[in-house]
Amino acid sequence: MCNEVARRIALGQLRDDWSQLKVPLVFPEGLPNLGEQDSIRITDTALTLRAAADGAVAGAMRRWSWPGQGGRPVYNYRSEGRSLGNGATMGRCLIPVDAFFEFTAPPAGAPARARKTKWRFTATPGGPLAFGATPWFCIAAVWRADAGGEAFSLLTGEPGPDVAPYHHRQVMLPPPETWTGWLDGSLPAADVLKPAAAGSLTVEQA
Template sequence: MCGRYATFGPVSLSREAKTVRDQLELDIVSEINQREDHFNIAPTQRALVVSRGEKGYEAKAFRWGLVPSWAKDPKIGAKIINARSDSLVPKPKPSFRNAFAKRRCLVPASGYFEWKGESPNKQPYFIHDPAGHLLMFSGLWEGWRASQDEEWTQTFTIITGKPGKVSGDIHDRQPVILPPDLWQVWIEGSPDEASATLVAAP
């Protein structure tokens, strides 16, 4: 799972990521550098998410922990901080069905945390790109409100899949980290195209 992650500046982008950034017309580096550093983002806190709105791609702060639109109590979000990739493919679970079809997003990160060992001596590891480049996790988002008279609350979840070589000996799952050439595919592609991106990062 992914229970803690971080975003802090200054961040950098790989050459491939810069090309995609220009295509998206969204300067995610400036968005992150203009905000406060977050070294330990926890569930239910607000964090930056990249989604597609009416005016194109945008970066906004959503609350971590998905609350389906049909939920009666927003507290359910604390239990849905992650969505297992195998709960989306081949058939999404009800909690994720609408979001997977219509509201996929990217979650920018400098890196994420995993712990190894037994309490009280668990060892934390911060897993990040060795060059310091920004990572993009695949995610889903939803809007929720208690009644039609109240404002919408935007929430999100991070998708997890099989671990890569770096984190495999620490935990059996990791966030799905998308390479730049799949950012648009994940957000704008069909459900079948999006499903194909849910593989572990190299």
């Protein structure tokens, strides 16, 4: 499952690009200090976007994963069969990224201690997921609030043809035209959370 992403887009560019959607992007907790993050892993904090008052979208830094059964981190959350609406303690969000990573087992005959192969997935320029001058994209996620605060988990589903050769599951990648409908709840989860179309992602060995 996906346990690492990257976000290199600067806050200024993200805000400029977001303005194309004609939806206000606000930061009620203050502007985050977004340096380039080539590796964001479970328990790290990352920028989340979610619905706010008056039709705006609010950005805030939140922890990736909440404690699950036995204390194990819930960093991926199965999307199939869930309505995934917005509530007081759990709701929809988006995680803006430049890339996510998957790993495959060493090839047959490799030494016993051979490391897994790491693959980097980015939005294909001009493709249905790419957004902004320097293409970035969003992963659909859910946030949850409990006694420990708020955290998020990435939503997963069946893989599209770009991911299937590398993993049997895929993080859900809504195209930009669905972002605001996903966040405000006006679009059903089943209409948004679908495998990415062929050619949406460019894959290279990291």
